[in-house]
Amino acid sequence: GRYNLAVDVCRSAVEARSNALGKDHPDVAVSLAQLGIAHLECGQHKRALVAFREALRIRRMKLGPKHPKVAKVLNNVGCSLFELGELDGAMLAFEETLEIQRSVVAGTNPSVSPASSQEEDDNGKGGGGGSRGSGGSGGSSGSNADQQLLSIAATQCNIGSILLRLGRHEEAVVALEEALLIQQSVLGDEHPTVLATLESIDYVDKAKEGGYEDAFKKMKESARSALEKFGFDKDRLEAAASDVGCTSLPPALASIVTGATEKGCSGAQSFGGKGRSRSGTVRPIREEAQWGVPSGTV
Secondary structure (H helix, E strand, O other): OHHHHHHHHHHHHHHHHHHHHOOOOHHHHHHHHHHHHHHHHOOOHHHHHHHHHHHHHHHHHHHOOOOHHHHHHHHHHHHHHHHOOOHHHHHHHHHHHHHHHHHHHHOOOOOOOHHHHHHHHHHOOOOOOOOOOOOOOOOOOOOHHHHHHHHHHHHHHHHHHHHHHOOOHHHHHHHHHHHHHHHHHHHOOOOHHHHHHHHHHHHHHHHHOOOHHHHHHHHHHHHHHHHHHHOOOHHHHHHHHHHOOOOOOOHHHHHHHHHHHHOOOOOOOOOOOOOOOOOOOOOOOOOOOOOOOOOOOO
16 A cells, blocks of 8 residues: 555655756756655566666766665666576675675775765764665664765675575575674664574574475465465464474564564464565665655665
8 A cells, every 4th residue: 555655656756856957967966766666566577677777877877886876776786686596696786785895884985975975974864774674773863974884784684694594594694694794783783673683593404404395385375275264473483484394484484474463464464575684685775865765774
């Protein structure tokens, strides 16, 4: 409902800005990026990719290939490709994102002057993080320098998700542990983002043992059968998990059940849909709200 409405609003914003400012104006890129996020939320991954790629074209042309705003939309291109199963393309997008982010932190990015970086730091501006976005802080964490570090950590988590999907478990753990060190240094040990990354590392460790991959495949079908009979009854689902050798619901399924219960869903329609755990998923970056377009975190 509301995400479909967001698609309509964002599409109207793209059209209005293109007519008023020209199709290559930087503000059109903002609206295109917002449209891509709305498509992602609706599960329309191909349409999201088209919007993000057009935003990327404009930003590269207007801002240069290494600008931090290019990195933002590149991350979202990677998320769309990940959702479409194009893991090689997603990895390339995330790696380029990470290269730009690291150059900003190192002070070697030609698109970011030290003066402008310091001004943003003094004013507390910069790339904040959402629950799924680069930065991943879920709230304010202080200076622009901290936000830049958290953006690197979020991209590392996205890379870790691809490595997990590819079965490259050792490399996935390395990427996630690097992200964890950054997050702990900025956010402390008890922040939800830190705990989510710890959960992801634990998930990879279990996947290395062959525990979750087969169990998830079995549980998805077993849980679907249970849902058709009982709805989102956690006790009965855990019993179904036990029947296929799981001591508890795999994290991805547990997240779906929790999310569906909170939304008042019943039946199996939410399985395989938008309810996803943090483990093994990627996180897009939301754009600033302008011209009344639905807001998100940056």
